Amino acid sequence: MENKKIIVAGLGHGGISAAALLAAEGFDVTVYEMKKEGTLGYDWTDIFAPKALEIAGIPMPPEDKFEYKEDMTFFAPTCKKGLRQHVPQEQLEIKMERRDIYEHLINHALSKGVKIEYECEVLGPIMLGSRVAGIRTAKGDIYGDLIIDACGMNSPVRSNLPEYLGIEKDAGRDDKISIFRAFYNKASEEDVEAKFRVMLFAGGKKGICWVASEEEYTDLLIGRFDDSLNEDLEEFTDYIRSFNPRLGTEIVRGGQFVEIPVRQPLSVMVSDGYAAIGDSAFMTVPLIGSGIANALKASRMLADAVIADKNMEFTGKTLWKYQTEYYKKIGAGLAPLACGRRVLLTLTPDEIDYCFSSGMITESDITMGADFDNMSKLIDGDAKDLVNKIKNLCKDPELLKKLLPCAAQIGKVVATCALMPKKYNKDRVLAWAKVYNYSFK
């Protein structure tokens, strides 16, 4: 195995975790990352499910490096009614500095024999016939037996693959959420009603934002599905201050504008010599953009498919098991959420208010939604609860008109995911991908 060379393009979370699993099996694995050593990540904390670490074979970080996340309280646009999660202890997510997450993953990978080359920008793939055979980098061409694409949403590897591989190149505007995130100084000792407040369409703006009141600072994240963030950032933060007096005016950490993919997972994640993981394969949760846990879990599925390929061909056919496993365990639950997000954008703030106040969305839905792996939990519910939801929906004919096609579309997406070819046949896979992609249009 040591003569089989695996290239990981970009030090994404899924890529470095897959690298560790494969190096532990004896593969020669090198990660090529454009940033300088010690500069990865953002100046803020992230939240993810720790069970993902266990799945990826990574130990828990030291106890002083993380804390358990507060339950979130979700608010409708008027901010009057809040629905609080009640996440059971064993499902609690952890909150950790992004830089510490990276350090933990990198140290683990290095201990397994992974090599990392920093300050090496990847420019695109190298093709030999129809096989991805290497990467072009600013430091020269590098060839390998398998290229794992962990370069994130705008991966130059994925974007420059030839059309005939059938792998979508770019995320469209509708597929991303624009984010501003900063930690502000604490302006007051006043107690706030909900410590971790998540708001949908706050101030009538099409987006989602959170305000988490911490001991030392207030963590503000503003996400918009359009390009309005630059225009009204100050006005909007003032609006948030109007009901959260702890939110100061001085940015103490962060303060960056970034984008996150919020769409269905990539329809074709593998090809001969190639596998995409993490944000490169759009593995984030479509509404809120969390992607760390999914990338970590996917690393195990990818490594298992690679290790199971006894002839070490690393073709679309042998890597297909990775994609089908990912969809079975995670992707098929996320894809319907992508439809849900699109419908959400057609709703008015009043309609979202109605969903909260009429009981169509309940604290139990919000709690179940904390485990975004599987949307079926949200749909199942108990029969009485479902009847009540439908009754309330029927009272608002406009809303009913909007949500009925959504239900049909979700049904179509669920059915399409179930019809994904079990075995790899390029023509059948490409035909399936066409139908899958079309079902989100």
Ligand SMILES: Cc1cc2nc3c(=O)[nH]c(=O)nc-3n(C[C@H](O)[C@H](O)[C@H](O)COP(=O)(O)OP(=O)(O)OC[C@H]3O[C@@H](n4cnc5c(N)ncnc54)[C@H](O)[C@@H]3O)c2cc1C
């Ligand atoms: C503001 C914000 C908040 C978030 N909060 C959370 C959260 O709380 N919980 C959660 O689960 N997720 C969160 N996410 C999402 C999460 O960051 C991603 O889903 C997750 O990191 C998986 O992405 P990735 O590691 O595959 O890609 P990325 O994080 O994009 O990493 C890609 C890596 O590849 C490198 N790279 C890119 N291009 C090149 C190139 N050309 N050559 C070489 N290297 C390259 C980059 O430098 C980077 O190191 C958040 C994202 C943002 C932006």
